[in-house]
Each structure stands twice: as structure tokens, then as C-alpha cells.
Amino acid sequence: METREFEAAQEFLLAAKNYWTTTMYRTIKATYAELEAGLKESSERPTKATEALQKNTLYRYFAWLERHLQRMKYSGRYGLVPFHSERRSDLLKDIIAKHQDKFSPELQPDLALPNYYKNTDIHQHPGDLWSDEIAGVVYEFGARSTTPLLGNSHDDLHSRFTSLLADGSSYDQILDMGCGFGKSTMPFVQRFPSAHIEGIDLSAPCLLLGAQRARQAKHKNVHYEQMNAEQTSYEDESFDLVTSTMLLHEIPTKAIKNLFDEAFRVLRPGGRMAHLDFHVIPDEFHRLLHYGHSVRNNEPFMRGLAELDLKKVLSEKGFENVELSQFAESENAHPKANDAWRFPWTVISATKPAD
């Protein structure tokens, strides 16, 4: 497959996704409003309107395109997986360092990967992030269009999150759970150059790529290790800040609760936990889209996180100052400024009581 063909096909898919994100979304939203207005007023009206919308022809195409544009992005003739597989040996030369050095990640080949992690190919990425050496590179490319309208400013969302956490605070030891290939980790590395950052993930391919990117940038204050965030090997009270970005919605509710327990254990008294994820959903229409996305995009645990009573769970686990805040992923993310499909970005924040 020639690079030019791959690029052209991916451009087409991105353009189609942008059309879906804007024109089709707005039409669906207007259709929902009409359906809701046509129903008898009651507390069940929004729910009935969502059921009616799912029988609408355009909604069916909306649903179809959401699933299949993603499928074609990864698996089609010009998909990310076949394109990168053809270039495997060159990619591995770029990812795998010639020698172990201080940047090399600590991998655990015997680490038992959870069944929930292996049973679904998240994001419709065949083989997911654990079973192929080049999976990290494929994911890195695919992540560029996770939020289609952000385009080249996709990095902004991670920097905006880091800036939010940096406001008036400084940290010495930071743990980034589910760090992937380091896209969420790097803004912390750059923002807090005197801090030490640990990035952990289940995916060895992602960690190798993250370490290579750190090596290339000469970032010495970050270390990557293969671990399950539900049960890490860190000592009690090791970190000032425990964070994650887009991790919680990819794991079952039980795993989320285990993760909160682990975060509490490794946090120092007075330390902060902050997760950027998807939780606060403004209305039933957007709830339908979010739950539909969960099923259509092979992200089966999104609904669990959305319906979890986080304030109750976190309080029961000993956290205080629990806040669930809507998050703007870019300058024009507010619906009034840009009426387009977007995730229900939420910052889930809490602190461990000080002694």
C-alpha cells in the first residue's frame, strides 16, 4: 500500500467523520427536539423521544457511520493496521531501543492481563493494544483523530488538563495511570520538570513507544512501567498526584473501584487524585449518543462509569473534596460556540485527607 493512497483514504474518512460530527449531529439533534416536542409532556418524555429517535432513518445512518468510519479507519483496505503492518520492521527499529538504558520501560512479561482487557478490541483496533508489537504506533496514529474537530490542536486537551491541575499547585511525585504511549504523561513531564512522573499501563507495546518518545526528547523525569492500576507495586503514600486520562471509561465498574482504592493507598495525605474522563452528561439525547457510542465503538464500559455515583463511591473510600466538573477540551468546545458532537468531558477530582 503506498503512503499516498493511505493518506488519501484516511483523509476521506476524517472528512466523512467531520461531516458526521457537525452536519449529521445537528440534524439528529433537531430531529430529537421535534420528536420530544411532539410527545405528551411527562417525566418519561425524553426517554420516549430517545426510543423514537432510534427508529429514525437518519439516526440509523448516523449510528452506522459512527461504527464503520472507525472500522474502516483501522481495518479497511487503507486502514491503520494493514498500513503499519506492511512497515513493521522499520517501525520496530524506531520503537525498540538498541540497548537498555535509563529511559527503557520496565516490562512484566508474566503480568496477567485482565479478561476484560483481552475480550474486546477497544476502539475497534484489531488485536487491541496488547497483542502486537506495533500496536502502540498504530494507536498513536489513530489517537490523532479521536476528537475529529480538534485536528492539529488535539494535544491541547492534554495540556489544558495539566494546566488545570497546575493552577496554584506543585507536585513532586506524579502517577499517570493507563498512560498508554505517554500522550497524557508528556504534558506533566513538561509542566513539572522538577517532579518525577511514573507512567503505568497494561500495554507493553505502548510503553515501549512512550519510552522511546521520552528518549528522543531526552525527558529524564519520567519512567514507564507495565502494571495494572488496580494493583501497583508502589509503596504506600508515594505520590502527590494520581491521575489518568480517558482510562476509567475503558474498565469495568469493579476495576474502577479497585483503582480508586489503589490511588488512595499510594497517595500521600493531602494528595490529589484527578481523572479526565466522560461522566457528566447534560441530557437524555446526549446520553443516548454516549451509550450508543459505547456499543458501536467497542467501549463496553462507558455506561458503567456514566451511571456510577462517583461522589458516593469516592466518599465511601475516604476521599474528600470530591468534584465532578465539566471540562472544555478546546477553546471552542462550548456547545454555544460550536454545536458539534463531543464527548462529555469531565474532571473527576478528590483529595486524600491530610493527617
Add this chain to the structure above:
Amino acid sequence: MSSKSKKTPRKEQHFFEDPAIDRLMGTVMALASEVFVLRTRLIDLESQLAKSDLVDITHLSTPTDAAQTNATKAEAEAFSEAILKPLLGLQDALGAQFENLVIKI
């Protein structure tokens, strides 16, 4: 690291009352993707042609030789598989299987 294991394909999700429409949409979108790639190559080619005198455009419709014929045949097979594979209604990646799901909020 283990290589990707082969998995039995799962039945694809469908959103229309008649699943044939879902499968047909797959073919339509695959075709659309191919058309765009073709357009891009054509635009690139025409751009190059306009800049040089290396190709006499009037000769593009002459019969092809055996090597070119074989190459075109191989390309047609790959092209056809890409266009028609969605009609099989099988998933490329592991996901939920359902028919006519109505999400209860």
C-alpha cells in the same frame, strides 16, 4: 510479545431493520473510499503531466502488455475483496453482537 492471535469473526452489528442495508452501506463506503483514493492519484498524475513532457497523453488508451494486464488483474482482485467483504456481515474487531438494539435510558 505474542503476535495477534486469529479469532473467529463475530457477526457485525446492524442498525437497519433489514440488515442487507447495513451490508450494502459497507460496500458503498468502501467504494467511496476507493473513488477518493483514485481521484487523488489522478489529480497527482495530471499535475505531474502538466509539469513535464514525459507522457504523451494521447497514448493512454492504447492496449496494455501482458505484465500490465496481470498487474491490473491482481489489483482488481484486491479491489473487489475490499468492496464486497462487508457483505459478509462479519466484524473485523471484537465487539458486541446485537440486532435492532433499542437503548433504554
